[in-house]
Amino acid sequence: MTIGTNEANIARVYDYVLGGKDNLAADRAVGDAIMAKAPHVRMLAWENRRFLVRSVRRLVGHHRVHQFLDIGCGLPTQENVHEVAQALAPQAKVVYVDSDPVVIAHGRALLSTNPGTAMVEADLRDPDLILRRAAETLDFDRPIALMMIAILHFFPDDTGVHGIVRRLVDALPSGSYLVISHVERQPRLEKIVKQDYAVPGARPVFRDDEQLAAFFTGTSPVEKVQPINHILPDTARTPDDSAPFPHDSDPPAPIPVLGGIGRKP
Template identity: 35%
Template sequence: MTNGEKPQTIRLIDSSQASAARMYDWLLGGTENYEVDRAACRELLKIAPSTQQLARNNRAFLRRVVRFLAAEKKITQFLDHGSGLPTQENVHQVAQGINPNAKVVYVDNDPMVLAHARTHLDDNENTLVIDYDMRRTNDIRNATSRFLDWAKPIAALFVSVLHCLPDADDENDPAALIRNVSAQLAPGSYVVICQLISDDPEVRDGVTRLMDSATGGNWGRVRQPYEVARYFETLEIEDPPGLVDVIDWLPDSPPPPPHMRPTDWVEWGGVGRVCR
């Protein structure tokens, strides 16, 4: 446990089914994955060959957006939903590299993610790791109430995780999740959202079927740009750069020209400000 986190049920790591977090780890060149994850990735690459590059682009976007929020917007509190397995330059490393007092909460319910995060972060008093489904917004707020100051701006991160959530007719819907979190945040807070999108129905349907089967139903849907844009309806979009392929979001170097970009799918989204 970290920083007073309440004891929760210990779940065993299931190595018989692929995990989106472990697949992402493999795509980034990590070693915290099993053959079932690697096999699923190989099948995924057959449908969407640019997947590995997209994973790297997404990780670079995460670093840039945290750096932007910490340095330009002076945000000192970060709530990272679906944080995934630790890799180089995590949110706390980027944010605390700018402000050593920045606080970061990692929210995940993947047993391997939690085990590794706690091992790596146990000696960092400005980080907190909590075991929750990201849709349990009230529980997450309660669990972080003594660690984060909810009366002050917080950056809520939903980076490459909403495609893991299925559509729903209740508060479990991804759009409802964003509305609920945004409503809890203080004015001046930010919400970072990107998810996998495709204009090709064969890619959308093929990836969705593959991932749903490989992960035992722990998957949502590859969506279209207009669907992701709806997540920002209650937010003031940071524009420029607006809602874009993440490779175009305040890039550190010139992005590739159109003829060198993936045509199968991309990570798409941006940053919204809570301004009520």
């Protein structure tokens, strides 16, 4: 497999914005262009990661969910789902799904010694393949948390994304959860991203709270759609948490990234 190095890659750009090391010059150029016009983008990326961590901790610690299906997982970077979940429940199982060869290569190397995890190469637009491969690791008779973190805003409505999410949720057993984060519709941020996020294959779309709430059809709200830094704020850290996040408290003002958590009855 050959991985291109001359073009920016969504996963590597995100890794760079988070302060990771798995990125190239083309990725850093795109990231720098965005952050020059919107310096808060790095903070948004970190808040998105912190929302993931808080959600996984709550699902494992409070709701006793020990299975996760993370679609559009991105590059292995600060605190992956399996690291957070297995720290609380060593028996937890996690299936990561991505279509990016860069992500697949890194993910399989990372997970090679962890029998409770799997890396599936599949596109969100093929939910049946995702479900078949996930069933090789996860027990679909027990609750599963479907994680869709910062992935749906790369799928415009004309891709049939609402039906895809519904297909995935319908396949989950009762007592499962859906966790989503998504960039909020804000004209200035939308203009910056569309102008400077010049990544092949990326068509970012921005949605408001009502549009994001539509993805939770078929679930009951556990955490309503709202800015992610307002969701589970009291569970941002545990007493023994030493994760390398760049700041310790949530910003006081809402940020333009929405999220929510729903439970399938």
